[in-house]
Amino acid sequence: MALFGFGSSQAAVSNELEVYVRTNTGEKVSVRLDQSWTVSQIKTTLAPKLQSPADNLRIIFAGKELPDDMVMRQCDLGNHSILHAVRVVSKEDEGKGAAGPSEVENVASSSNTQEDGVGGTEVTQTEKEDGRLQEVEVPSTSSGHTDAEVDLRSKAASPPLPEDPCLMPGPSTSNRSCGRLLCDASTVITIQMTEAEQKSIRDLKSYDGMGERPHFYVYCVVPCNSVQVGKLRVRCASCKQGALTLHRDPCNWEDVLQPGKINATCETPDCSGTQAEFFFKCRGHETSGEDDTSVALYLVRANLPAVPCLACTDVSSPVVVFECADAHVMCLDCFVTYCVSRLNERQFIQDERLGYTLSCPIGCQDSLIREVHHFKLMGDNNYERYQRWGTEEAVLAAGGVLCPYPGCGQGIIPDQDCRRVACLNGCGYVFCRLCLQGYHIGECNPEDGNGPNVIGNSGSFAVDPSRAAGSRWDEATSLAIRVTTKPCPKCRTPTERDGGCMHMVCTRASCGFHWCWVCQTEWTRECMAAHWFG
Amino acid sequence: MAAGLPRRIIKETQRLMAEPVPGISAVPDESNARYFHVVVAGPEGSPFEGGVFKLELFLPEEYPMSAPKVRFMTKIYHPNIDKLGRICLDILKDKWSPALQIRTVLLSIQALLSAPNPDDPLANDVAELWKVNEMEAIRIAREWTRTYAMGN
Ligand SMILES: [Zn+2]
Ligand SMILES: [Zn+2]
Ligand SMILES: [Zn+2]
Ligand SMILES: [Zn+2]
Ligand SMILES: [Zn+2]
Ligand SMILES: [Zn+2]
Ligand SMILES: [Zn+2]
Ligand SMILES: [Zn+2]
Numbered sequence: 001m002a003l004f005g006f007g008s009s010q011a012a013v014s015n016e017l018e019v020y021v022r023t024n025t026g027e028k029v030s031v032r033l034d035q036s037w038t039v040s041q042i043k044t045t046l047a048p049k050l051q052s053p054a055d056n057l058r059i060i061f062a063g064k065e066l067p068d069d070m071v072m073r074q075c076d077l078g079n080h081s082i083l084h085a086v087r088v089v090s091k092e093d094e095g096k097g098a099a100g101p102s103e104v105e106n107v108a109s110s111s112n113t114q115e116d117g118v119g120g121t122e123v124t125q126t127e128k129e130d131g132r133l134q135e136v137e138v139p140s141t142s143s144g145h146t147d148a149e150v151d152l153r154s155k156a157a158s159p160p161l162p163e164d165p166c167l168m169p170g171p172s173t174s175n176r177s178c179g180r181l182l183c184d185a186s187t188v189i190t191i192q193m194t195e196a197e198q199k200s201i202r203d204l205k206s207y208d209g210m211g212e213r214p215h216f217y218v219y220c221v222v223p224c225n226s227v228q229v230g231k232l233r234v235r236c237a238s239c240k241q242g243a244l245t246l247h248r249d250p251c252n253w254e255d256v257l258q259p260g261k262i263n264a265t266c267e268t269p270d271c272s273g274t275q276a277e278f279f280f281k282c283r284g285h286e287t288s289g290e291d292d293t294s295v296a297l298y299l300v301r302a303n304l305p306a307v308p309c310l311a312c313t314d315v316s317s318p319v320v321v322f323e324c325a326d327a328h329v330m331c332l333d334c335f336v337t338y339c340v341s342r343l344n345e346r347q348f349i350q351d352e353r354l355g356y357t358l359s360c361p362i363g364c365q366d367s368l369i370r371e372v373h374h375f376k377l378m379g380d381n382n383y384e385r386y387q388r389w390g391t392e393e394a395v396l397a398a399g400g401v402l403c404p405y406p407g408c409g410q411g412i413i414p415d416q417d418c419r420r421v422a423c424l425n426g427c428g429y430v431f432c433r434l435c436l437q438g439y440h441i442g443e444c445n446p447e448d449g450n451g452p453n454v455i456g457n458s459g460s461f462a463v464d465p466s467r468a469a470g471s472r473w474d475e476a477t478s479l480a481i482r483v484t485t486k487p488c489p490k491c492r493t494p495t496e497r498d499g500g501c502m503h504m505v506c507t508r509a510s511c512g513f514h515w516c517w518v519c520q521t522e523w524t525r526e527c528m529a530a531h532w533f534g
Numbered sequence: 535m536a537a538g539l540p541r542r543i544i545k546e547t548q549r550l551m552a553e554p555v556p557g558i559s560a561v562p563d564e565s566n567a568r569y570f571h572v573v574v575a576g577p578e579g580s581p582f583e584g585g586v587f588k589l590e591l592f593l594p595e596e597y598p599m600s601a602p603k604v605r606f607m608t609k610i611y612h613p614n615i616d617k618l619g620r621i622c623l624d625i626l627k628d629k630w631s632p633a634l635q636i637r638t639v640l641l642s643i644q645a646l647l648s649a650p651n652p653d654d655p656l657a658n659d660v661a662e663l664w665k666v667n668e669m670e671a672i673r674i675a676r677e678w679t680r681t682y683a684m685g686n
Contacts, residue, residue: 312541328633341599361599505628
């Protein structure tokens with residue numbers, strides 16, 4: 001009965017809703033209700049249908065009993081959501097008046113009703129989405145679901161929802177005195193509740209606790225095109241239907257992101273699926289169907305422990321938490337700045353397995369970002385650049401060259417023994433593979449400098465190296481420290497010079513070419529002798 | 535002027551004023567909060583002892599994603615500092631990380647004065663002499679300190 005079904009939070013403009021009400025005795029009735037109704041009004045409507053006095057009904061939603069004066073709108077129900085109704089035995093009926101407040105009443109022991117037919121469905125998360133019923137059923141323990149029900153009831157009365165202790169950063173609310181099954185059930189529930197839901201439950205329990213709650217975050221490509229709070233969903237890996245029983249809860253990102261980690265029993269008739277498949281949906285927009293899923297940004301987390309950003313030292317939420325041992329934290333704004341500045345310097349790392357990516361800004365080991373959608377945070381233009389350069393890196397890694405023509409950069413994989421390269425699919429420029437200058441017959445002549453020079457990141461204007469050298473002194477002695485850039489002779493990445501040394505090392509991580517600022521060719525002994533610095 | 539100045543720079547500046555690094559003063563320019571006038575006292579026991587060295591430090595637009603730009607204004611004879619006062623220090627280049635601060639940079643520069651590193655030279659001739667004839671190099675460094683870094 002830890003049941004929850006909420007549609008998209010922005011949905012349901014109309015106040016009318018049709019919901020299903022399932023009872024602990026296995027009945028299922030449909031009810032039309034108005035979102036302005038209170039729980040008490042629903043009970044009144046249900047009473048005749050369930051042949052039970054309204055006072056004897058309890059409505060359970062999202063693992064919590066809803067108080068009589070709660071308005072349905074606060075529950076964020078979607079059309080065709082499922083509520084759970086539990087009949088309780090009144091004190092007079094039971095003759096155990098001494099038992100005291102109703103919380104003590106044991107729902108399951110009111111088993112003069114035939115609840116055994118229901119099997120293990122008490123702890124059920126349900127969602128109606130895309131016109132399809134989706135259920136996750138946590139299996140009953142062998143001792144029967146009776147215990148689970150009892151526990152659920154007592155939990156419903158207890159104030160705080162436990163944070164998910166295994167998936168979320170920050171202090172875990174450790175007091176898990178209840179049974180294992182139940183904790184797991186409420187764990188799954190908690191991580192799927194909207195802020196509004198959690199707030200309403202906190203409010204109704206007058207719990208003034210920790211403020212923000214953990215969330216999953218996703219990158220919603222269409223239509224939101226931004227970081228959004230995500231909803232974790234699960235379905236059968238075989239038939240993609242939602243009615244399945246998990247054999248255990250997901251406890252970490254591996255469980256959720258790697259297929260086949262969690263076994264399950266599919267309840268869909270004729271399906272013998274045995275594995276759960278997790279996916280994420282964006283909470284920021286109304287779902288457009290079952291294919292409307294989003295990518296989990298597993299590094300983005302609610303900043304519950306209030307860790308300051310390593311770059312700006314402000315405390316904000318959500319934040320990016322890197323996977324290094326120190327779990328370095330950066331706010332989203334600084335993360336974007338970090339990525340863009342590394343992108344501008346072409347300092348992304350080309351990793352064989354992970355592709356074009358970045359590590360923690362401190363450079364910690366084993367901190368490479370594994371999900372490239374995190375780079376979507378840079379915005380469309382930068383992400384496009386990121387993808388292009390990532391492709392180029394792959395070309396270079398495969399033994400190719402990049403067209404040196406300013407603004408082109410087309411990746412070309414030329415014939416092994418041909419020095420003449422034509423940018424056929426790009427700008428058409430024909431160049432020498434060795435010196436990347438315009439194609440020439442005979443030896444490369446580095447002093448020539450007649451190739452397409454690119455200075456700076458933005459424009460493309462040719463600069464006479466000797467003139468640039470001549471103007472250095474003035475620049476260096478001016479009050480503000482100014483910097484100049486020249487393209488790496490090998491890969492054309494603009495490289496900034498801010499020291500007196502003429503010995504340049506290409507900033508692009510995978511190039512690292514040593515070159516001479518003056519000659520704009522490979523760094524040599526002669527360069528050291530002639531103009532090491534100046 | 536302070537409008538648009540990142541909070542981090544404001545905080546760092548406040549802390550630099552409140553708890554200055556011993557032997558170093560760093561004061562933001564009146565007209566540009568990203569530009570600092572820095573004065574470093576030559577560390578005791580080094581050839582730069584007794585000298586007062588002026589530096590300029592500039593926080594580029596991308597700070598703290600990219601390193602501060604620092605330069606000695608006072609002439610100094612040091613294997614890791616070139617004629618134009620530019621400093622060869624890894625944390626100002628590839629070892630920079632946004633978790634480092636102005637304070638860290640200043641401390642590193644102070645340390646560089648205490649322990650020159652002729653194997654990672656910027657000023658080639660100075661480094662050469664430092665390796666071949668350290669006594670003579672130190673003598674020149676002292677002389678330069680007296681000539682350029684004392685008395686004004
Ligand atoms: Zn969305
Ligand atoms: Zn199935
Ligand atoms: Zn930040
Ligand atoms: Zn780290
Ligand atoms: Zn081209
Ligand atoms: Zn050539
Ligand atoms: Zn390069
Ligand atoms: Zn050269």
